[in-house]
Amino acid sequence: MTTFLGMPAGGGNLTGEPFPKAAREALGNAQLRRNLAKATSTIRAKRANVVGELPDWAQLRAAGAAIKDEVLADLDEHLVRFEEALTSRGTRVHWARDAEEANRIVCDLVRATGTREVIKVKSMATVEIGVNEALAGIGVHAVETDLAELIVQLGDDRSSHILVPAIHRNRAEIREVFRRGMPGVDPGLTDDPRALAEAARKHLRQKFMTVDVAISGANFAVAETGSLVVVESEGNGRMCLTLPRTLISVVGIEKLVPSWRDLEVFLQLLPRSSTGERMNPYTSVWTGPTEGQTSHVVLVDNGRTATLADPDGRAALRCIRCSACLNSCPVYERTGGHAYGSTYPGPIGAVLSPQLTGVDRNPTLPFASSLCGVCYDVCPVAIDIPSMLVHLRERVVSAKRTTPESTAMRALAWAMSDARRWRRLLGLGRFGRVASRHVPLPGWSTARDLPEPPKETFRDWWGSR
Amino acid sequence: MRVALFVTCLVDGLFPDVGKATVRLLERLGHEVVVPSAQTCCGQMHINTGYAGQAMPVIRNHVEAFEGADVIVAPSGSCAGSVRHQHADVARAHGDATLAEAAAGTAERTYELSEFLVDVLGVTDVGAYFPHRVTYHPTCHSLRVLDVRDRPLRLLRAVEGIDLVELPSAETCCGFGGTFALKNADTSTAMLGDKMSAVLSTKAGVVTAGDSSCLMHIGGGLSRLRSGVRPLHLAQILEQTR
Ligand code: SF4
Numbered sequence: 001m002t003t004f005l006g007m008p009a010g011g012g013n014l015t016g017e018p019f020p021k022a023a024r025e026a027l028g029n030a031q032l033r034r035n036l037a038k039a040t041s042t043i044r045a046k047r048a049n050v051v052g053e054l055p056d057w058a059q060l061r062a063a064g065a066a067i068k069d070e071v072l073a074d075l076d077e078h079l080v081r082f083e084e085a086l087t088s089r090g091t092r093v094h095w096a097r098d099a100e101e102a103n104r105i106v107c108d109l110v111r112a113t114g115t116r117e118v119i120k121v122k123s124m125a126t127v128e129i130g131v132n133e134a135l136a137g138i139g140v141h142a143v144e145t146d147l148a149e150l151i152v153q154l155g156d157d158r159s160s161h162i163l164v165p166a167i168h169r170n171r172a173e174i175r176e177v178f179r180r181g182m183p184g185v186d187p188g189l190t191d192d193p194r195a196l197a198e199a200a201r202k203h204l205r206q207k208f209m210t211v212d213v214a215i216s217g218a219n220f221a222v223a224e225t226g227s228l229v230v231v232e233s234e235g236n237g238r239m240c241l242t243l244p245r246t247l248i249s250v251v252g253i254e255k256l257v258p259s260w261r262d263l264e265v266f267l268q269l270l271p272r273s274s275t276g277e278r279m280n281p282y283t284s285v286w287t288g289p290t291e292g293q294t295s296h297v298v299l300v301d302n303g304r305t306a307t308l309a310d311p312d313g314r315a316a317l318r319c320i321r322c323s324a325c326l327n328s329c330p331v332y333e334r335t336g337g338h339a340y341g342s343t344y345p346g347p348i349g350a351v352l353s354p355q356l357t358g359v360d361r362n363p364t365l366p367f368a369s370s371l372c373g374v375c376y377d378v379c380p381v382a383i384d385i386p387s388m389l390v391h392l393r394e395r396v397v398s399a400k401r402t403t404p405e406s407t408a409m410r411a412l413a414w415a416m417s418d419a420r421r422w423r424r425l426l427g428l429g430r431f432g433r434v435a436s437r438h439v440p441l442p443g444w445s446t447a448r449d450l451p452e453p454p455k456e457t458f459r460d461w462w463g464s465r
Numbered sequence: 466m467r468v469a470l471f472v473t474c475l476v477d478g479l480f481p482d483v484g485k486a487t488v489r490l491l492e493r494l495g496h497e498v499v500v501p502s503a504q505t506c507c508g509q510m511h512i513n514t515g516y517a518g519q520a521m522p523v524i525r526n527h528v529e530a531f532e533g534a535d536v537i538v539a540p541s542g543s544c545a546g547s548v549r550h551q552h553a554d555v556a557r558a559h560g561d562a563t564l565a566e567a568a569a570g571t572a573e574r575t576y577e578l579s580e581f582l583v584d585v586l587g588v589t590d591v592g593a594y595f596p597h598r599v600t601y602h603p604t605c606h607s608l609r610v611l612d613v614r615d616r617p618l619r620l621l622r623a624v625e626g627i628d629l630v631e632l633p634s635a636e637t638c639c640g641f642g643g644t645f646a647l648k649n650a651d652t653s654t655a656m657l658g659d660k661m662s663a664v665l666s667t668k669a670g671v672v673t674a675g676d677s678s679c680l681m682h683i684g685g686g687l688s689r690l691r692s693g694v695r696p697l698h699l700a701q702i703l704e705q706t707r
Contacts, residue, residue: 024651033655330638334655368649370642370656371513373609393515409516413508416474417522419530422505426478443650447657448685451479458477458484462500 014357015158015341019364022339023331032168036336039167040327046276047324047378054272064269065382067262068318071223071254072308078223078256079299085226089288091295102300103134106215106248109296110140113246115213121230121237122146123217124162124321125250125300128343128356131215142215143207145236147200154181160337162344163274163323168336171196204236214240215248219320220266221255227287228297229263231270231280238284247289248296253304254317266320269380273322303356312391316352318381325375325385331368340365347375351388359395366392426457466586467497469534471527471575473544473677474506480677486704487540487578493706494582494591503530508555509547514644517555521564524552528567536585537575540700542607542675545577550610577607578700579616579675589619594707596626600669601699602660602683604676605638617675617699624702630667634659641682657686664694671695673702 015022026032051057071078083093096102110118118135120126120142132142132153144153151166152159155177159165166174171191178185178196182203189199216237220229228249230237241247257263271280289295308314326332326346337345342353342362350369354362366389369375375385397406415421444450468491472484488498507527508520527548531537539545552568582588601621607613621629640646640656647653660683664672672687672694674680684696 020649027651027655330656370638370645372605372638394517397515413519416506417526419503443647447654449688454481458472458481
């Protein structure tokens with residue numbers, strides 16, 4: 001067996017609640033179930049349509065996987081090249097080992113500007129390390145400008161999806177969030193989507209015009225030129241990237257692609273997989289600061305090197321955060337993202353989060369899947385999530401000492417490695433009783449009847465033929 | 466042809482009728498069935514629950530039990546999937562290259578029942594008669610691990626007298642997932658609930674699939690509802706004649 005040597009160093013905004021328990025609470029919320037089922041089934045159908053249009057989807061997907069693997073194989077070299085390119089164009093580069101270090105860098109940079117408020121481009125990396133909370137700690141308010149992220153922020157809520165953080169909310173709920181959380185909002189606000197969007201626009205416009213410091217992430221980072229790429233739907237990100245005088249970009253080290261040519265592949269894979277669109281409305285690419293702007297890039301590890309060191313798990317770093325696996329997952333569809341208790345929910349969260357933080361801090365996530373395999377089918381960079389889940393489960397299990405489960409499994413494996421023992425177990429007609437006594441079965445009988453144990457095993461029948 | 470039946474532990478111990486149906490079907494089609502007596506289980510439950518190390522002797526036993534067989538047929542997409550896509554990898558990861566190589570050999574000769582009938586024997590009409598309204602659930606591992614596609618449906622469509630009705634959201638997982646059904650019982654039950662609604666909406670009297678495990682889950686739920694819908698394995702339908 002391969003020994004896992006990497007020392008995970010990541011934080012992950014964890015709630016610490018085990019998945020089964022958090023899931024139970026979510027499952028009891030009928031409104032949530034309805035909102036999720038509606039949203040995910042709509043986007044699933046859209047994705048299937050636009051993916052089906054491309055005759056070379058399979059090749060694109062293979063290309064996406066291959067490019068990412070190539071980057072990951074020589075990540076150190078690509079990063080150095082990226083840093084040189086950034087520096088030569090006037091961007092300051094900072095390296096952060098973990099969340100704490102990244103936040104310290106960001107806070108220092110923000111503090112130096114003297115601002116009390118920053119505007120933010122939607123970014124998973126900043127959620128992962130908890131930038132907003134860190135800034136609040138030094139008295140700086142971070143304003144989310146992505147509509148869904150803003151809804152979550154104003155509602156004092158947590159994100160439930162990596163692309164649509166407010167997927168668990170319907171229109172009526174959003175109106176309430178705006179009415180309570182948005183200063184100066186029209187009290188007669190309706191739940192018409194246009195009215196809601198207009199309210200958000202007014203609120204944000206004022207921020208764009210007055211706040212001078214912005215924080216972004218990046219969907220991709222091009223090593224050869226030091227370019228950063230943000231892909232979005234609303235255009236609010238572009239406002240943040242261009243208007244403020246200070247731009248701080250927090251970028252996970254796995255976001256690199258070697259060259260501009262490689263971008264072409266991902267700009268096809270990403271929008272189709274995530275929003276079910278042929279092309280997203282806004283793609284912003286910037287190479288160095290615009291005139292009069294100071295730009296910083298904070299390159300974040302936070303458990304990524306440790307993930308890279310694990311041959312069974314490193315493919316998780318290919319992830320381009322498209323959310324196709326979330327939208328397709330039957331578990332996610334029923335529990336929503338909060339149940340996962342970590343920044344990254346859904347199938348990718350179940351493999352990525354435990355790797356970034358260490359399995360001991362996320363031990364229930366690798367089991368939060370029925371291994372149905374649909375996540376692998378839809379993943380645009382072909383991450384074999386089911387196999388990775390199985391590997392991680394092995395790691396969770398071997399980190400524990402003897403448990404009733406491991407004892408039962410050991411006994412069963414002992415019986416199953418020899419036909420005579422197995423026959424004795426079955427032949428005594430005790431299979432059902434033995435199984436229900438020793439294999440932990442509570443949970444089964446709450447909703448399902450057990451089959452009647454047969455009078456005769458197949459083996460007995462065959463033997464007597 | 467001489468066919469070695471990999472009956473699977475679940476069928477052996479809990480659903481012997483599925484094994485018997487498979488034997489009768491293959492014999493009716495003119496093939497000789499052998500049941501290597503050293504076989505037990507594929508070890509999938511151990512592997513998928515994180516006990517791959519403990520599964521090693523189980524895998525070894527399976528590989529040795531089927532050493533001499535030309536073709537191996539299992540009435541289970543999930544177990545055939547484990548043999549085909551997990552055994553060699555697990556053996557390699559646990560440092561046994563010899564076993565890995567032997568397991569890869571076993572994998573090549575292993576077929577799920579519908580694959581064997583359609584691809585190897587080249588039949589879709591097995592001469593069955595089953596005058597009932599039936600809906601088919603494609604189990605996740607048949608569908609995505611083995612990629613059996615429409616083979617089971619082609620076999621069912623050829624059954625005389627059958628009224629085959631499409632299952633809504635057929636390709637969505639039923640929520641079984643092995644130990645997932647126990648470890649995440651609430652989520653599993655929610656998934657089962659939606660699957661049962663889909664089954665009931667078809668007004669079928671029989672729900673069929675290529676895996677006894679998923680049928681045990683769906684059938685267990687339907688029985689609790691006193692729905693009167695019978696779970697039957699694909700082999701049990703194909704076995705029936707006039
Ligand atoms: S794992 Fe694949 S499908 Fe899921 S978010 Fe990442 S890239 Fe998308």
